[in-house]
Structures are given as structure tokens and as C-alpha cells.
Amino acid sequence: MTAFEVAIAPLWPYLVLIMVGFLPSEVWRALGVVVSRGLDERSEIIVWVRAVATTLLAAVVMKLLLTPTGALAAAPILARFGAVVAGVGVYFLARRSVIAGVIAGELILISVTYFALA
Amino acid sequence: MRVCIRTGQPAHAPKPRILPAPFWQNRAAHAHSGGAQLRQLRNSHGVARRFVINKSMNETGANDSQPERTGTNGSGSSTHRSPVLRGIRDALVLPAWIVGFSLLGVGSLAQDVGFPFGVAVLSTLLMWAAPAQVILFGGVAGGTALPLLAVAVSLSSIRLLPMTVAMMPMLRRPGQSLLTQLFVAHYVAVTVWIESNRRMPTMPEEERFRYYLGFANACLLVATTMTGIGFLLSAAVPLYLAAGLLFLTPLFFTIALIAGARTLIDQAALFIGAVLAPLFTLLVGPDFDLLATGLVGGTLAWLIGRRRR
Numbered sequence: 265m266t267a268f269e270v271a272i273a274p275l276w277p278y279l280v281l282i283m284v285g286f287l288p289s290e291v292w293r294a295l296g297v298v299v300s301r302g303l304d305e306r307s308e309i310i311v312w313v314r315a316v317a318t319t320l321l322a323a324v325v326m327k328l329l330l331t332p333t334g335a336l337a338a339a340p341i342l343a344r345f346g347a348v349v350a351g352v353g354v355y356f357l358a359r360r361s362v363i364a365g366v367i368a369g370e371l372i373l374i375s376v377t378y379f380a381l382a
Numbered sequence: 383m384r385v386c387i388r389t390g391q392p393a394h395a396p397k398p399r400i401l402p403a404p405f406w407q408n409r410a411a412h413a414h415s416g417g418a419q420l421r422q423l424r425n426s427h428g429v430a431r432r433f434v435i436n437k438s439m440n441e442t443g444a445n446d447s448q449p450e451r452t453g454t455n456g457s458g459s460s461t462h463r464s465p466v467l468r469g470i471r472d473a474l475v476l477p478a479w480i481v482g483f484s485l486l487g488v489g490s491l492a493q494d495v496g497f498p499f500g501v502a503v504l505s506t507l508l509m510w511a512a513p514a515q516v517i518l519f520g521g522v523a524g525g526t527a528l529p530l531l532a533v534a535v536s537l538s539s540i541r542l543l544p545m546t547v548a549m550m551p552m553l554r555r556p557g558q559s560l561l562t563q564l565f566v567a568h569y570v571a572v573t574v575w576i577e578s579n580r581r582m583p584t585m586p587e588e589e590r591f592r593y594y595l596g597f598a599n600a601c602l603l604v605a606t607t608m609t610g611i612g613f614l615l616s617a618a619v620p621l622y623l624a625a626g627l628l629f630l631t632p633l634f635f636t637i638a639l640i641a642g643a644r645t646l647i648d649q650a651a652l653f654i655g656a657v658l659a660p661l662f663t664l665l666v667g668p669d670f671d672l673l674a675t676g677l678v679g680g681t682l683a684w685l686i687g688r689r690r691r
Contacts (some may be wrong), residue, residue: 280518300551314544315681317676318643355637
């Protein structure tokens with residue numbers, strides 16, 4: 265390694281963060297600013313865009329549950345889906361309490377994963 | 383329009399208007415719907431109460447399943463308080479902590495994979511997209527080639543485009559520079575988006591921007607701090623707990639989306655998105671499935687909503 269390479273080595277992870285993490289995701293926000301210019305919040309296009317965004321969010325959730333990365337992959341797939349279904353059920357049973365649904369889903373996922381790994 | 387029984391004056395003296403409660407506080411909304419109702423509101427000290435008549439909520443144009451409770455604790459005073467503070471308070475009630483704990487999982491993952499502390503913390507400040515951060519750190523750990531990883535991160539963040547487009551018209555003010563707009567757009571993330579979408583349309587235009595900055599900054603700062611804490615605690619976090627922390631993202635997204643889905647379009651979009659996503663993963667592969675699901679499913683949901691109107 266040259267002296268230059270040694271000098272920049274500690275900066276490498278930061279460069280990865282900027283080039284591989286920050287810019288590839290931020291580009292969509294920047295594009296959103298440009299594309300939305302001159303659009304009225306009540307226009308039909310915005311209604312459609314909102315529907316696309318909501319659909320995408322549901323799709324992201326499905327992907328996170330079906331093919332998770334990181335430690336979540338260690339949780340059995342049935343636990344992942346079961347815990348989400350239970351969390352939504354508790355949310356409604358607890359008269360639409362988001363916190364109750366989240367706690368119930370978490371408890372189920374963590375305990376099932378604990379016993380599955382044991 | 384709310385009227386105080388005792389005085390006959392509008393309950394919110396300066397500007398009577400309807401503020402939907404944030405989605406995690408809308409329990410009352412579905413128990414009572416429509417018609418004149420008696421309800422109690424606490425004053426700023428949360429002790430003394432007064433009765434308020436609450437009639438014909440639909441005159442604001444909000445649909446009838448919209449939460450009807452004004453503000454939150456101390457709603458009598460909330461109209462006097464700065465929108466920034468209201469945003470911060472609404473964030474700290476719950477959503478900032480949920481995002482915070484899910485990013486605690488991300489911080490812990492960054493440490494496991496061998497990234498320095500600064501990168502973990504900066505990843506939240508700069509990327510502000512938990513799924514993309516997990517893909518970044520997980521991908522580096524798995525040895526994915528960096529250009530491919532950049533594409534994977536980017537494709538996972540496509541949702542930010544329609545979210546930003548739907549959000550900006552509510553936040554734009556005359557004379558705002560492009561740089562300011564880019565700065566404002568940087569805060570766009572699922573939690574901020576769902577909550578702002580529900581709250582801001584009924585908010586006076588001049589308050590939206592400040593409310594949004596208060597809410598979003600509170601979420602971002604809590605989440606950044608928690609990422610750092612997660613990094614430092616990483617060794618102490620057993621695998622089943624780490625799984626639980628990362629599970630917060632899909633779990634909270636699901637419940638918050640369902641809680642926030644008030645129109646037929648929203649509900650159709652959620653259902654169609656969940657069903658189409660795995661189908662499109664099989665049809666077009668794991669790279670462009672999100673994009674395809676969003677465009678096809680979103681258009682379907684929009685058409686369904688249009689036929690109803």
C-alpha cells in the first residue's frame with residue numbers, strides 16, 4: 265500500500281456510506297422535489313402518486329417479511345408473519361391502539377425466535 | 383365547529399378548526415362517528431374539564447372515519463402553542479421511539495459487520511431509511527460487489543420518490559430555494575410521511591412547514607442517538623433481541639399504514655401492494671419488483687377509488 269492509500273484507509277467506510285448508501289437513496293428525494301414542481305396538492309396526479317406510494321410501502325413490508333436481511337433472517341418465517349397478523353389483531357382488539365399492537369407483535373416474534381434458536 | 387356550552391363561543395378561540403388526532407391516538411374516533419356529541423377536553427393543565435359540543439364534522443371535508451378528537455392532551459392550549467413544539471410533542475409521544483428502536487437494531491448491525499461508530503450514526507442522519515441501511519450493512523457483510531449494492535439500496539428506496547412528490551406540494555412556500563426544498567425533502571421517511579399526510583391537509587398552510595420540521599427533526603434526532611446506542615450495546619444484544627429490533631420496521635409500518643388508511647384508495651393500495659409484491663418478485667425478479675408493484679398496484683388502487691367517487 266502506498267502512503268496515500270494508508271492515509272485514506274480510515275475514510276473508506278465513509279466513502280462507502282456516501283456512494284453506496286446516501287446518494288443512491290437520496291437521489292429519489294431530490295427527483296421527487298424536481299418532479300413535484302408546480303403540482304397542486306389536490307390535483308389528481310398527486311392522488312395517484314399517493315396511491316403508488318402506499319402500494320410501494322405495502323410491498324416493502326412484504327419484502328422485509330419474506331426476505332429479511334440481518335438478524336431478522338434468524339426468525340422463522342411463520343413467526344414473522346404470525347407476529348404481524350397478531351400485532352394487527354391486537355391493534356384492533358385494543359380499540360386501535362398502535363402501541364398495543366406493536367408490543368404484542370414484538371413479544372410474539374422475540375419469544376418464538378428465542379425458543380426456535382434455543 | 384366546536385362550541386363551548388357555557389359561553390357559546392367557539393372552543394378554540396383564535397381559529398376554530400379540526401385537527402385530526404395522530405394515528406396512534408385515534409381510539410375515540412371509531413367509537414363515535416358523526417352527529418352532535420358531548421365530549422370532554424382537558425385544559426392545558428390536564429385537570430379541569432369542560433364540555434364541548436362537536437357537530438357535523440364533515441363540513442371540513444374530512445371523511446367520516448377521520449378521527450374527531452381535537453389534538454391531544456391539553457388540546458385547549460395546542461392552538462396557542464408553536465407548531466414546531468406541537469410537532470416535537472406528537473413525535474415524542476410514540477413514533478420517534480419506534481423509529482428509534484428500529485434504528486437501534488441497525489446500529490447494532492453496523493457494529494457486528496465492522497463499520498466504525500461514525501458511519502453507523504451518519505447512516506441514519508444521511509440515509510434516513512432503515513430498510514436501505516440494513517441492506518447496505520448486510521450487503522457489505524455478505525461481500526456483495528459495491529456497485530451492485532448501490533443499485534440494491536437505490537431500488538429499495540424507490541418509495542421515497544412518490545412519497546416526496548406527494549409531500550412537497552404541502553410544504554412548498556413561495557420563494558423557497560431549491561436547496562431549502564432538497565433539505566425539506568431529506569426528512570421524508572415512512573413515519574414522517576404517514577403522520578404528516580394525515581395531519582397537514584387540515585392544518586393552516588402557514589403552520590405546516592414548522593409542524594413538519596418539529597416532528598421530523600424530533601424523529602431524526604432520537605433515531606440518530608438510538609443508532610449510536612445500538613452500536614455501543616451491540617455485543618450485549620442477543621440474536622433474538624436483534625431480530626426483534628429489526629422486526630419493528632415491518633411491524634410498525636404495517637400497523638401505522640392500516641391505522642392511517644382512511645380512504646378506499648389507501649385500503650385498496652395496501653391490500654394490492656401486499657398481494658402483488660411476492661407475485662412480482664417471481665415475475666420480474668427481486669430488482670424491479672417494488673417498482674412494478676408500485677406502478678401497477680398503485681394505478682389499480684387509484685382506478686378503484688375513482689370508480690367510487
